[in-house]
Amino acid sequence: MSFTFDTLVMVLTLLGAGGIAGITTGLFGVGGGFIIVPTLLAILPIFTDAPDTLVHTAVGTSLASIIVSSVRAVQAHRRHGAVDFAVLRSWAPWLVLGVCVGLWVASKVDAQRLVLVFAIGVAVYSIYFIFPSWFKRDADPWNLPTGGGLALLASALGGFSALLGIGGGTPFVVTMVVCGRTAHQAVATAAGVGFIIALPGAIGFLALGMLDPKPLPEGSLGYIHIPALLAISFMTMFTSPLGARIAQRLNEAHLKRAFGLYLLMISGTMFQKFV
Secondary structure, eight states: OOHHHHHHHHHHHHHHHHHHHHHHHHHHOOTTHHHHHHHHHHHHHHHOOOGGGHHHHHHHHHHHHHHHHHHHHHHHHHTTTOOOHHHHHHHHHHHHHHHHHHHHHHHHSOHHHHHHHHHHHHHHHHHHHHOGGGGOOOSSOOOOOOHHHHHHHHHHHHHHHHHHTSOOHHHHHHHHHHTTOOHHHHHHHHHHHHHHHHHHHHHHHHHHHHHOOSOOOTTEETTEEHHHHHHHHHHHHHHHHHHHHHHHHOOOHHHHHHHHHHHHHHHHHHHHHHO
């Protein structure tokens, strides 16, 4: 297999992953990390020999790409008046604090344990998509958390999302729906949460990678793989608004279940890598 053909395969795969990630960002508010991280873990070993930093690079690159997809999704949802910016402002400081904690944890754990964290996290997230009816609360909805409850929930969400390389949309969507908000408003606002988590997360993984003495995958700046970031971001610019438009018009119950099964499959694959 020639270098030119290998490169073509990598670019086409990353473009496809970026396209799907953008649609899922707009449709579900999940940031696309569940697509991007497994894709990078599957194809980067073909083109690089840096196994000790591969997982961290996949997570960092995923966070960097979510910056682009989240901005595009928010812009599309904003046209429909669905983004609750007041909620974003109140959650933002605690989300960033959690991201900082997550970055500290990421700097201490090895690649194998980070794979395990990803596998467990994806399995937990799949429950919401496979069984969405479990999270519906038609009567007497709760209020959105405030004070200490908000600080604890948002910080945990930011930290966990930074470790997984995701936008944190799923638990945020669940929280808003349980608290009486519409699914469309929850998904739209979750796209903004993805940006708040991804920006400091990507900067942090960039810095951590530049301080890491171990070899990085070729084409990386810190823990961010630049060719992958460019290819994925190029596609998400176009497909995130498409996902947002679909979300405004579609009853997404069946799509949620299909996506949940995908997450379960990815979780199983990651567990196999760990063992």
